[in-house]
Amino acid sequence: MPEPKPVEAGAPARRVRLEPLMGTVITLDLRDAAVPTAAADSVFAWFHEVDAVFSTFRSDSEISRLSRGELSESQCRREVREVLGLCEEVRQLSGGSFDVRHGGTLDPSALVKGWSVERAAGLLTTAGARNFAINAGGDVLVRGEPVPGQPWRVGVRHPEVADRVAAVLGVRNLAVATSGAYERGRHIADPRRGGPASGPLSMTVVGPSLTYADAYATAAFVMGDDGAGWVGGIGGYEALAITARGTTVSTPGIAALIVP
Amino acid sequence: MPYRAAVTLAATAAALMLLLSFRTPPSTSLLPAVATPTPSASAATPAPSATPSGAPPSGGASPTPAATQTPTPTPSSTGLKNGTFTGSAVSNPFGNVQVQVVVAGGRITDVKALQYPTAHAQSAYISSIVVPELRTEVLQAQSARINLISGATYTSEGYAQSVQSALDQAHA
Numbered sequence: 098m099p100e101p102k103p104v105e106a107g108a109p110a111r112r113v114r115l116e117p118l119m120g121t122v123i124t125l126d127l128r129d130a131a132v133p134t135a136a137a138d139s140v141f142a143w144f145h146e147v148d149a150v151f152s153t154f155r156s157d158s159e160i161s162r163l164s165r166g167e168l169s170e171s172q173c174r175r176e177v178r179e180v181l182g183l184c185e186e187v188r189q190l191s192g193g194s195f196d197v198r199h200g201g202t203l204d205p206s207a208l209v210k211g212w213s214v215e216r217a218a219g220l221l222t223t224a225g226a227r228n229f230a231i232n233a234g235g236d237v238l239v240r241g242e243p244v245p246g247q248p249w250r251v252g253v254r255h256p257e258v259a260d261r262v263a264a265v266l267g268v269r270n271l272a273v274a275t276s277g278a279y280e281r282g283r284h285i286a287d288p289r290r291g292g293p294a295s296g297p298l299s300m301t302v303v304g305p306s307l308t309y310a311d312a313y314a315t316a317a318f319v320m321g322d323d324g325a326g327w328v329g330g331i332g333g334y335e336a337l338a339i340t341a342r343g344t345t346v347s348t349p350g351i352a353a354l355i356v357p
Numbered sequence: 358m359p360y361r362a363a364v365t366l367a368a369t370a371a372a373l374m375l376l377l378s379f380r381t382p383p384s385t386s387l388l389p390a391v392a393t394p395t396p397s398a399s400a401a402t403p404a405p406s407a408t409p410s411g412a413p414p415s416g417g418a419s420p421t422p423a424a425t426q427t428p429t430p431t432p433s434s435t436g437l438k439n440g441t442f443t444g445s446a447v448s449n450p451f452g453n454v455q456v457q458v459v460v461a462g463g464r465i466t467d468v469k470a471l472q473y474p475t476a477h478a479q480s481a482y483i484s485s486i487v488v489p490e491l492r493t494e495v496l497q498a499q500s501a502r503i504n505l506i507s508g509a510t511y512t513s514e515g516y517a518q519s520v521q522s523a524l525d526q527a528h529a
Contacts, residue, residue: 124505126504126505230504230505232505232507235507236507237505237507239504239505243504249504249505250504250505251504251505251507252505252507253507254507266507273507274507275507301507
């Protein structure tokens with residue numbers, strides 16, 4: 098490959114790795130030249146392990162066996178118990194809008210993706226990485242900056258026009274998660290009412306932890322028009338809802354993150 | 358072996374992250390879509406605050422509509438040289454993606470898909486829908502400069518990486 102001519106002076110090298118995983122694509126964008134590629138290998142090995150343990154599409158996963166009653170929770174590995182504990186915490190906080198046991202099956206996918214990305218970020222940080230982004234099928238966690246002095250620019254997918262973004266957020270050391278009715282293979286049910294959730298077309302949550310941002314986005318999406326306000330009441334998290342009326346509803350802190 | 362399809366590359370040019378969506382492009386009467394709001398737009402139309410007490414009224418004091426401005430094209434200080442550049446072929450779960458990028462006047466003027474998944478009827482159908490969408494996205498993204506996208510159904514990083522490798526040649 099020919100040596101690329103930098104667009105901006107001092108722009109660091111960029112390493113991108115992506116793999117189809119967890120029913121989506123996970124992308125790592127690593128900007129620290131000094132971090133060995135082995136760190137990226139360990140991150141993707143972790144994601145493969147998570148997929149094997151938590152996949153609801155694999156009948157032999159621990160989650161599937163737990164769901165069928167072949168295992169008890171105490172027989173599951175520590176990570177499974179940790180995730181289920183986090184799910185229960187968000188269920189209570191959301192008044193049941195987030196419920197991974199809804200419908201008689203167990204499906205913690207709405208929290209596992211964000212949780213696994215956060216753990217992956219911890220592996221990278223331990224390996225010395227300071228500037229990177231991970232995108233797990235639209236759930237985004239960024240650390241540091243893509244180039245010195247600039248935030249990561251995270252587009253929020255337009256809920257009705259797939260090749261457009263509705264807004265761009267400039268973020269550093271933050272998580273961005275979006276739940277939407279358009280998501281393939283993910284029809285978000287409302288555990289309180291039974292049927293599919295109505296309300297906004299998409300709900301984006303921004304905050305320090307992707308574990309919680311991911312789960313809060315699902316819960317707030319189910320809550321509908323009340324969802325953004327609910328997120329706003331949780332310290333440190335902001336929400337941006339795009340409604341079917343063609344409007345946006347957001348918490349006050351979102352405006353400061355929107356970049357041109 | 359699609360599940361071994363890891364792609365590693367080094368690049369310094371602006372990232373293009375693109376989207377694949379497995380649904381028919383919408384027709385009319387949609388929420389206005391923009392690549393990015395202009396600086397004046399974001400300042401002039403701040404997002405309204407949500408009221409914890411409940412739903413915003415559908416009429417009356419309605420929230421500000423999502424930004425409706427069109428993106429401001431950036432001047433052609435892209436450092437791209439004119440010509441036609443062929444990107445690398447990149448594997449994805451459905452097949453290979455390879456594109457050719459045409460640069461004129463320092464800007465990307467066209468993206469041609471040389472290869473895209475057609476092995477199965479469903480793949481061919483999806484490709485026929487999304488490839489034109491992705492082309493539009495590339496043409497817009499050169500001014501949008503987005504690193505990542507939240508809320509993607511399926512991210513067509515393969516397409517993006519092929520475009521990126523073509524742009525690396527345009528910068529060389």
